[in-house]
Amino acid sequence: MxxxxxxxxxxxxxxxxxxxxxxxxxxxxxxxxxxxxxxxxxxxxxxxxxxxxxxxxHSLIELLTSANWDPAQNEFGFLPAIVGTIYVTILSMAIGTPIAILAAIYIAEYAQGRTKVLVASFIDVLAAIPGVIFGLVGLIVVVPFVGDYLAPAFGSHSIGLGIVTVSLVMAIVVTPFIISLSVESLEALPDELRESSLGVGATKWETIRTVLLRAAGPGIFSAILLGFGRVFGATIVPAMLIGGQTAIPDSPFDAGETLPSLIVNDFGELMSIPLTQSALIFAGLMLLVIVWLFNFGAMFIRRRLQRRWQY
Amino acid sequence: MTTALKTENLTITYTGKREVTALNDVSVEFNENELTAIIGPSGCGKSTLMKSLNRLHEIQPNVDISGEVYLGTQPIYATDEPLPEIRRRVGYVPQKPTALPLSIYNNVAYGLKIHGNHSKAELDKLVKKYLQKVNLWEEVNDRLDAPGAELSTGQLQRLCLARSLAVEPDVLLCDEVTSALDPISAESVEETLKELKEEYTIVMITHSMNQAKRLADKVVFLYLGNLVEANDVNQFFEKPESERTKQFISGQGVVGEDESSDEEKQPATTAAQVL
Known part of the structure; x- marks a missing residue:
């Protein structure tokens, strides 16, 4: 133009x-x-x-409710592994969560200066250690501890390998992870919340319990659920420490199996039996679906908490 | 006129990586049942002064303090009285309207529940009383169980006032409580403050000269951590004693001036004369 x-x-x-x-x-x-x-x-x-x-x-109901896992005899009951998974998940979280939350409160609200930096970085390092190292240390330290001291103290017998052993080690694996995320949630809270609460004469502990834990609640809750997912899907630690027994455990000190450990332990060995592969893949599918449901539920509950505890 | 609260030679230094003296030898009095406005350019120590009045600055690490604050005749630093009780008697409302993560009802009842064993009926009555006192009851009485954070910012700031008043403080500290509000909400909060100063001693930070003129009985002017002038509101705006006050209230740039240290000292002397 x-x-x-x-x-x-x-x-x-x-x-x-x-x-x-x-x-x-x-x-x-x-x-x-x-x-x-x-x-x-x-x-x-x-x-x-x-x-x-x-x-x-085999019908879905049979697979989920039969306690008999013996591929050589064409028996594919997942109940022992399901029970084992639930045991390990609940026990580790029951041990880990309270410690994690208290530690997070200490780091976010009480620790100061160099102590804070030191403790926080120590926990970050702990969170970065590969699972297999926890498995090894578990074999050397936790297995004899459970076998020789802990099980007898509860009047039970244990070879050292088993559900309690896995739960103790998984609690140690997952705690630093929950701590880190919870500290982040607490530190993201505006100082106005602390000032408003302290400004009407609340003590520090009252402020933490009533105000800060609620305000950071959705974040801490997410951290706990992510921890749940981690324990639930943990593979290497259970595979090394659970003892590989596909029977429903009578006591938490018994050896057992979790869904992931069942997959790792059996996948190589039992390939000669044609249906085994399909059965183990089915176990994988179950894990995936449950973890997905977990995340979905977590999102839903988190939203409700966010509305209820908004600030 | 009775003095409700006063500072004596208060000096506060932040001893982080860079040492900053936020308040330098400030002695000032706050009269009972009056509203005292603290004014001054940003970063001149207004918030530090306010938070030192109920030791709220102590939640920050690395703070050094010398001098004393007296609540009535009682010192609040050199004292055996527990800190939470001091903070109950000197309430604080932050600049940003902040709901505790609780219902509207429990935001007001929060302090009441901490400090006393009230029955449910008593609590109901007190919550209503304080919400009425800040002119919020009519607007929220049908949704007391809703989260406090769902209120508009203007309503929220009045909720914060109600929460602070509920523990019956002697003094109320308000840190620029209208600056985050739209003009209409700000007006409603101002109205509330005007009513409240009949009963309470209020110390308020403001950036608005007009607001200070409208609400305050007394004005305290801080500059770079020094007390420049503290005076009756009319005196302060009509016949300011310090040259710097004149400049500041007429809107001439006081910030970022390069001045000799001689002139720095001069306002402090003026302040001492006033007191």
């Missing part, structure tokens, strides 16, 4: 190019998002597809 100078033409070209990128960027990002969704769907579908043989031969 004759009315336009050279710079104006150049500018309009630049604009054109910028707008083209703008349109394209939408597609890249959409593509990346869809990829994540597709990946999840692919995993679920693969697991579901490969589980069909076992579900076709």
């Amino acid at each position: 004759d009315g336009q100078t050279e710079t104006e033409v150049a500018d309009s070209k630049t604009l054109e190019r910028r707008l083209r990128y703008e349109r394209l960027s939408r597609y890249w990002l959409l593509g990346a998002g869809l990829f994540a969704v597709a990946l999840f769907a692919l995993i679920v579908l693969t697991l579901a597809h490969r589980s069909i043989p076992i579900v076709a031969e």
